[in-house]
Amino acid sequence: MKKLGILVINCMIIFVLTGCWSRIEINDITIVTATAIDKMNDGKIRVSLQVAIPKQLGPVGAGGSVGSNGSTVVISETGESMMDAIRRLQEKLPRRIFFSHNRILIIGEKAAKDGVYQILDYISRVREARMRSFILFSKGEAASILRLTPVIERYSSEAIREEEKSGVGAKIMIKDFFNMLTTEGISPVAAEVAIRSEEKGRNSSKQTAAIIGSAVFRKDKLVGWINDKDTRGVLWIRNEMEKGNITVSIPKEKGGGKISVELKKGRTKVKPILVQSKVKMNVNIQAQVEVFENSSKLDLGNPKVLQYVQTLLEKDVEKRCELALFKAQKQYHTDIFGFGNAVYRSHPKAWKEQHKNKWTEEFPNLEVSVNPHVSIVRTGLSIKSPEMKD
Numbered sequence: 001m002k003k004l005g006i007l008v009i010n011c012m013i014i015f016v017l018t019g020c021w022s023r024i025e026i027n028d029i030t031i032v033t034a035t036a037i038d039k040m041n042d043g044k045i046r047v048s049l050q051v052a053i054p055k056q057l058g059p060v061g062a063g064g065s066v067g068s069n070g071s072t073v074v075i076s077e078t079g080e081s082m083m084d085a086i087r088r089l090q091e092k093l094p095r096r097i098f099f100s101h102n103r104i105l106i107i108g109e110k111a112a113k114d115g116v117y118q119i120l121d122y123i124s125r126v127r128e129a130r131m132r133s134f135i136l137f138s139k140g141e142a143a144s145i146l147r148l149t150p151v152i153e154r155y156s157s158e159a160i161r162e163e164e165k166s167g168v169g170a171k172i173m174i175k176d177f178f179n180m181l182t183t184e185g186i187s188p189v190a191a192e193v194a195i196r197s198e199e200k201g202r203n204s205s206k207q208t209a210a211i212i213g214s215a216v217f218r219k220d221k222l223v224g225w226i227n228d229k230d231t232r233g234v235l236w237i238r239n240e241m242e243k244g245n246i247t248v249s250i251p252k253e254k255g256g257g258k259i260s261v262e263l264k265k266g267r268t269k270v271k272p273i274l275v276q277s278k279v280k281m282n283v284n285i286q287a288q289v290e291v292f293e294n295s296s297k298l299d300l301g302n303p304k305v306l307q308y309v310q311t312l313l314e315k316d317v318e319k320r321c322e323l324a325l326f327k328a329q330k331q332y333h334t335d336i337f338g339f340g341n342a343v344y345r346s347h348p349k350a351w352k353e354q355h356k357n358k359w360t361e362e363f364p365n366l367e368v369s370v371n372p373h374v375s376i377v378r379t380g381l382s383i384k385s386p387e388m389k390d
Helices: 002-016 082-092 109-114 117-125 156-165 174-182 228-237 303-332 339-346 348-365
Strands: 029-039 045-052 072-079 096-098 104-108 134-138 189-199 205-218 221-227 245-249 258-275 278-294 367-378
Touching (some): 072 082, 082 096, 104 109, 104 156, 109 134, 117 174, 134 174, 156 205, 205 228, 228 258, 278 339, 339 348
Parallel strands (some): 029 104
Antiparallel strands (some): 029 045, 245 258, 258 278
């Protein structure tokens, strides 16, 4: 009798739990692959969506082709708010807008300067929003970048996403940006994406999207831009340098030429030091590199020569960091490195009582010591340049 009762209960559960109540059919949705946000002169927000055309998303040769923009279309609409613009977009589409496949979010300069809280507030509340999507910023109009035709990838959002994943710039996701906005002692920074013209032929050129630097924020408002070289310094200090090349010039008195190395492993430790209520910051960088090119006359098999080259590399890293520090401290007055957060984690009481409320005034005059240590771990199959061989 007991077994019969259990069987009846199980049957009832099976009938109640159908398993299909929340299903979403692909034929009923508009798949968003990228989003661009711009602010208009009248104060309204324009939302542009790059949406996939289902019949063009099959394998290459079965509809669409590599480099073709026929697999996506960009639609735009303006509104008083993000939600209003999205509602107006939905009225244009026969299918429900679906954000779960959104790869990137690009915000234009005007919208970023006015503050991104309103934009990110809406995104954080959308159930389907992907917080692991990359966030980028552009000078001028963001929507125009979505309309570009990439060279290799099928649509522009995928090309930008792959460039972000490769680590050529600041690799910041929406969740990372949120974290910087809500964490004490750090201001947001994110990649800058721009339209770049490439020569296609003698009398023609092709426009593609490229990551060329970083956008710098004070709280939620954009305050300026830094170029690719300065961004490398930011990544070194923030312990986010994953890939990169360093090229140093050899002085003419030592034969001239250049030596290029590739980063294999890098690590940065930031240590705040409190001396009589004054903060000093030590930035210790450890890097392992491999030589990939040597056009100089130096013999890298000589330990003294190797040490000399390592010193040149260390000076290059130090210079990049100093350029980034100058921009952040003297030009933009915003702590994009997280030095304040380092003080908070190491000395929470001192941060709360002495530095938190006046960090904006302290940061521009903060004494920062950058100590790079670069080790050449491999010199390749040849330790001498071809010019030195008999």
